[in-house]
Amino acid sequence: MVSLRPLAALPxxxxxxxxRTYRRLLYLLIAVPLWFVYSGFVTFALAFGIVFSVVxxxxxxxxxAVVASRIAAGLERWLANRLLGTDLVAADDLPAAADGGSSGAVATVRAYLSAPSTWRGLGFVSLKFWVTVLAFAPLAVLAxxxxxxxxxxRYPYAPQFGEVNGEPAVWAIDTAPEAALAAGVGVVGLLVGLHLTNLIAGGARLMAVALLGESDESDDGDDADRVTVERDGDRETTDDRDGSDERGADSDDEPDADGFEFDGEPADPDGDPADRG
Structure with a gap:
């Protein structure tokens, strides 16, 4: 029977x-408005924070602003789990009292500021700016x-591709062959745009794994399997040894290599005839 490869596995x-390509594309689309929110919030926090720091x-x-970056990091972690295929959980580096809000305000703020996950989340939100800038490239190519x-x-059609020496670069598509050529170029552009999407979203995924939390995967099951295999191997080795011992004990009852069996030792042909009689 001939097995067909899935379409997604084709080069x-x-x-x-x-x-996964379209989930990553959605991630980049969502990154654009989030970047405006992050940039506005950071600009406000820095501007007013520096101006009023004297009082x-x-x-x-x-x-x-630093503490609020944990909320943004939680949102980014959720987006990465949903759209980038990660399995991240929040880092457990915050004291339980501060996490539950049972301690005082000063102690809570100190705990948030001393937690490494706070600064890693702030670093991810800051680096997300560059992910958004790069995301404009595949989005423009796809459009x-x-x-x-x-x-x-839709021909006759005249798409514009920027400007050259102050003049608009226009491709006038007036005939069916030109339209077919444009469609072929568009298909190639779609492939390039989708591959760029995977590349940029893959970089964002690596950033999320490094900065937004800890993986929720466990290797306990693999360890248990390895122990079981080793024990089974030991038992098989023991059985083989027992079998070899049993075969060694029963080897005296087996016939000779020529197929003859002897009840006793054979008589010496050069011995005394009287003894043989």
Whole structure:
């Protein structure tokens, strides 16, 4: 029977049939508005925090911004688990009293500021800016490519590709062969855009694994399996040894290599005839 490879496993073009590609594309699409929220919040916190730091109000704003970055890190961790295929949980480096809010305000703030996960989350939110900047490249390529793929049903069509020496670069598509060529270029552009999406989202996934928490995977089951295999191997070795001992004990009853059995020792042919009689 001939087994067909899944479409997602095909090289180059399999990215079109892979559902993970579109989840990663959604992740990059969501990253754009989140970047505006993060940048606005950081700009506000830095501006007012530095200006009013002389009256201690700004220090409070800066501390609140750092602590609030944990909320953003939690949102990013949830997005990574849902869309990037990670399995992250929040790092357990915050004292239970501060996490439950049973301690005082000063102790809680001190606990948040001393937790390494707070600063790792802040680092991820800061680096997310570059992920968003890079995300514009595949999004722009995909938008242009989709327009070209639709050229056979919308020509005459004149897409514009930026400017050259102050003049707009326009491709006039007026005939069916030109529309077919534009569609082929659009298909290639779609493949390039989807591969760029996977590349950039893959980098964001590595950042999330490194900065947003701990993996929820456990190797206990593998260890148990390894112990079981070793014990089974020991038992098999013991059985083999026992079997070899039993075969060694019964080897006296086996016939000779020539197929003859002897009840006693054979008589000496050179012995005394009287003894033989």
């Amino acid at each position: 180059v073009v399999g990215v079109v049939a892979d559902g 201690l109000v700004g220090v409070g704003i800066l501390i609140a 242009r490519s989709l327009a070209l793929v639709a050229a056979p049903i």
